[in-house]
Amino acid sequence: MEKSPGLHILHIEDDEVDAELMRQTLLRSDLDCRITLAMSRQQYLDALAKGDVDLILSDNRGYDFDGMEVLRMVRRHHPDVPFIFVTGSLEGKDLQRLKAEGASDCLLKSDMEVIVPAIRRAIQAEAEGPRDLYLKGLERLMQVIQELPRCRDMEAVISAVCRAARQLSGSDAAVLVLRDGELCHVIGEDSPTPYWKGRRYPLKESVTGWVMEHDQPVVLDDISDPRVSQTIYRTTYVKSMAVVPLGRPQPIGSLSNLWRSRHTPSADEVKLMGMLADAAAVALENVRGHASLERQLRERSRDLEIVTKELEAFSYSISHDLRGPLRSVSGFGKLLAKDYEGRLDEAGQNFLAYVTDGTLRISSLVDALLELSRVARAPLDKTEVDLSALAAEIMAELRQRDPSRRCEVGLQPGLRAHADPRLMRVLLENLLGNAWKFTARRAEAHLEFGSTPEAGHDIFYVKDDGAGFEMAYADKLFTPFQRQHRQDEFEGAGVGLATAQRIVMRHGGRIWAEAVEGEGATFFFTLEDGARD
Numbered sequence: 001m002e003k004s005p006g007l008h009i010l011h012i013e014d015d016e017v018d019a020e021l022m023r024q025t026l027l028r029s030d031l032d033c034r035i036t037l038a039m040s041r042q043q044y045l046d047a048l049a050k051g052d053v054d055l056i057l058s059d060n061r062g063y064d065f066d067g068m069e070v071l072r073m074v075r076r077h078h079p080d081v082p083f084i085f086v087t088g089s090l091e092g093k094d095l096q097r098l099k100a101e102g103a104s105d106c107l108l109k110s111d112m113e114v115i116v117p118a119i120r121r122a123i124q125a126e127a128e129g130p131r132d133l134y135l136k137g138l139e140r141l142m143q144v145i146q147e148l149p150r151c152r153d154m155e156a157v158i159s160a161v162c163r164a165a166r167q168l169s170g171s172d173a174a175v176l177v178l179r180d181g182e183l184c185h186v187i188g189e190d191s192p193t194p195y196w197k198g199r200r201y202p203l204k205e206s207v208t209g210w211v212m213e214h215d216q217p218v219v220l221d222d223i224s225d226p227r228v229s230q231t232i233y234r235t236t237y238v239k240s241m242a243v244v245p246l247g248r249p250q251p252i253g254s255l256s257n258l259w260r261s262r263h264t265p266s267a268d269e270v271k272l273m274g275m276l277a278d279a280a281a282v283a284l285e286n287v288r289g290h291a292s293l294e295r296q297l298r299e300r301s302r303d304l305e306i307v308t309k310e311l312e313a314f315s316y317s318i319s320h321d322l323r324g325p326l327r328s329v330s331g332f333g334k335l336l337a338k339d340y341e342g343r344l345d346e347a348g349q350n351f352l353a354y355v356t357d358g359t360l361r362i363s364s365l366v367d368a369l370l371e372l373s374r375v376a377r378a379p380l381d382k383t384e385v386d387l388s389a390l391a392a393e394i395m396a397e398l399r400q401r402d403p404s405r406r407c408e409v410g411l412q413p414g415l416r417a418h419a420d421p422r423l424m425r426v427l428l429e430n431l432l433g434n435a436w437k438f439t440a441r442r443a444e445a446h447l448e449f450g451s452t453p454e455a456g457h458d459i460f461y462v463k464d465d466g467a468g469f470e471m472a473y474a475d476k477l478f479t480p481f482q483r484q485h486r487q488d489e490f491e492g493a494g495v496g497l498a499t500a501q502r503i504v505m506r507h508g509g510r511i512w513a514e515a516v517e518g519e520g521a522t523f524f525f526t527l528e529d530g531a532r533d
Contacts, residue, residue, distance in 0.1 A: 007033040007123070010053045012070060013086075014039045014062035018109055022057065022086070029116045041065040048074070053081055055119060060087035060098075068101065075102045075170040076263060082122035086115070100140065100167045134268040137168050141272055141279075148283040157287055158188030161255065161280040166190050168272045169242065169265055171257035176246070176280070177208045178253035184208050187253075201232050208243055208254040215251055217244040217274060221264040240264070244274045247281030255280065326366070330359040375502045380420045387415040387424065387460070391449045394428050398436045407439060412450035415460065417527045419507055427503045430496040431462040431523050438466035438521070457526055465520035477513055500525075 009026065013019045019037050026033055036053070038044035041064045047053060056074060060067040067085060074083055082104040089108070098106050104122040107114055144164040151157045158176055165174035173191035177184050182203050189197040203209035207225070211218050219242045223233050233241075240259040245251035255277040257265065265273075333356045337349070344352065391411050399405065417424070432449065439445035446465045451458040469477075478501040500523075504511040508528030515521035 007031060007119075008036065008052055008054045009033050009119075010036050010038060010044065010047050010056045012038045012044045012056065012058040012062070012065070012067075014059065014065075018059075021109075021112065022115070025112045025115055031116060031119065044070065048078065051078075053078070055082045055084070055122060057084050057086050057115075060085055068098070071098070071101055071103055072170065072172070076172075076259065079170065080126055082119075082126050084118055084122055102167075102170055134272070137268065137272045140164065140167060141275055144276065145279045148279055149286070151283060151287065152290060154187075154284070154287050157280065157283045159190070161276065161283070162188045162190035164276055165255055165257055165273060168276065169257045169269045171242075171263075171265075172237070172260045173258040175256040175258060176253065177256065178246075179203065179212055179251070184212075184254075191258075195236065206232055207241065208256060211243045211245050211254045212251045215245050215248060217242070217270055219243075219265060219270055242270055242273060244270065244277045246277045247285075248278070252281060252284070326359050326363050330356060330363070333359065375423060375426060375499050375506075378420075378423070380423070380506060382418050382420055385417050385419050385421050385424050387417055387428070388413050388449075390421075390425060391415075391428055391432060394425070394432050395436075395447075398433065402436075405436075405440070405445070406443065407436070407445040407447055410446075410448040410450070412448075415449075415451050415458070417458075417460075419527055423503045423506070427500050427525075428462075430500045431525075434496060434523075435462050435464035435466065435521075438468075439464050440466075442466065459524050459526055461522050461524045463520070463522040468515040468517045468519050468521050470517050471515060474513055474515070478511070 011019060011022055013022065016039075019039070023035055023037070026035060036047050038047050040062070044065065056070075058067050058070055067087070071083055071085075074081055083102065084104050085098055085106040086109055087106070088110075104126075105118045107118055141164070144160060147160055148157060151160060162174040162176055165171070165176075173189060173196070175186055175196050176188035178187050179185075180200065183200045184203055184206055186196045186199045189195070203212065207218055207220065221240045223238055223241065237260045238258045240263040241256055242265045243254050243256045246253035246255055255273060257273065333352060337352055337356070388411055395409050395411070399407075428449075432447070435447045439447060442465065448463040449461070450463075451460045453459075478497050501511050504525045504527070509526035511523065511525040513521055513523045
């Protein structure tokens with residue numbers, strides 16, 4: 001292999017043993033190189049000042065220098081010189097951070113055999129030119145764009161954008177500004193010595209304001225520009241700057257890169273800044289929308305808590321204040337019927353029966369309303385529920401109450417769901433109870449509980465061949481007290497299906513029905529965690 005012609009390597013290392021080991025490694029390789037050793041800050045500054053260094057090998061930290069500071073200085077003044085860290089220890093997060101700052105490579109001192117190949121790769125990458133640097137910047141930009149949607153608060157977005165802006169340009173500081181009326185408000189800064197964050201200054205007196213108003217980027221290698229406020233920048237460290245608008249077509253702010261020494265960023269760097277600013281504007285709007293949604297959810301939760309407390313108070317009032325008068329009416333009605341049995345004519349006895357039946361009906365409605373309230377408010381305690389076994393228990397109870405009924409029941413085995421067991425019992429009691437009730441007038445009735453798979457979930461159903469109903473009224477089925485049949489035809493409070501719907505909705509599912517009047521009905525429901533064996 002041909003030797004590399006006259007490669008000048010600056011080795012920054014304050015440990016004599018490590019320095020000698022590196023020198024021997026390089027001299028014994030086929031690299032045609034000369035090595036300058038810098039063991040202090042002044043020595044590497046003197047070497048860099050000569051301007052003939054082709055590649056830099058640097059420890060991450062020395063007794064009077066910091067490798068990261070060296071890298072940033074090199075990237076400002078010698079952006080095309082490959083820079084390789086050779087350090088005693090290296091963690092994954094350190095590797096990512098160093099490469100993000102512009103290091104060509106990061107190696108361990110214990111792996112001397114990889115030094116020469118790494119040098120060759122770095123020299124080749126430098127020879128490939130600015131276009132490859134732009135592609136590398138694009139790669140870093142894509143990483144940031146993928147990171148921003150995961151940011152859930154403003155500070156996370158600001159930090160990610162400012163950090164990326166410095167990495168893409170090698171600047172000394174990156175500043176994010178939002179327009180606040182006629183003022184510029186600095187909301188974010190990435191810098192070793194923060195200076196700008198939190199400051200406000202007049203829009204008309206700053207280059208950031210000019211960028212916002214004209215929707216154009218500005219690159220200044222010298223701040224002696226009429227768009228630069230003498231009072232804002234002249235007394236600071238800033239010597240050069242690049243500013244791009246944030247959000248278009250009406251900018252909401254700006255993104256700036258600042259340099260302590262004279263510097264002219266390339267057109268590619270400014271282009272990358274612009275793309276980063278566009279992504280930042282979208283991320284900031286998304287975070288604002290997310291914050292607004294969270295605020296609305298908190299308000300709705302607060303309103304729901306108030307309504308829940310009112311419902312609890314209402315339930316208490318029904319259970320205590322209304323039940324007392326009902327007991328009185330029912331009790332005295334029974335005494336009246338008993339004590340005055342022979343003294344009331346037929347019409348009076350009928351009237352008294354109406355009163356007694358009415359109190360029983362109201363008591364039943366109160367019980368149904370209280371059950372509906374409990375279903376809506378009770379905490380869910382989900383576990384694995386055998387729906388088939390639960391349905392069998394309920395059907396056995398229904399048969400026991402009316403053993404003379406002739407009804408063929410089909411229960412599909414193996415139906416299971418991750419749900420609240422108590423609420424599942426209430427749900428199936430209502431659906432199976434309705435099917436049992438509305439098939440009562442058939443001499444030979446048929447009832448079925450099963451499921452059918454659809455899109456990875458079970459659709460459970462309860463089917464009967466009973467009275468059915470008109471589909472034109474199907475939208476009223478699950479509204480409390482909206483009955484499809486007269487009370488004298490089929491008894492009930494008219495709250496059972498509303499209760500069933502509340503239970504299904506609380507489990508993340510939905511419920512609906514299909515029917516033909518006189519031929520039967522099928523009620524379908526899904527559960528969020530419904531599963532089949």
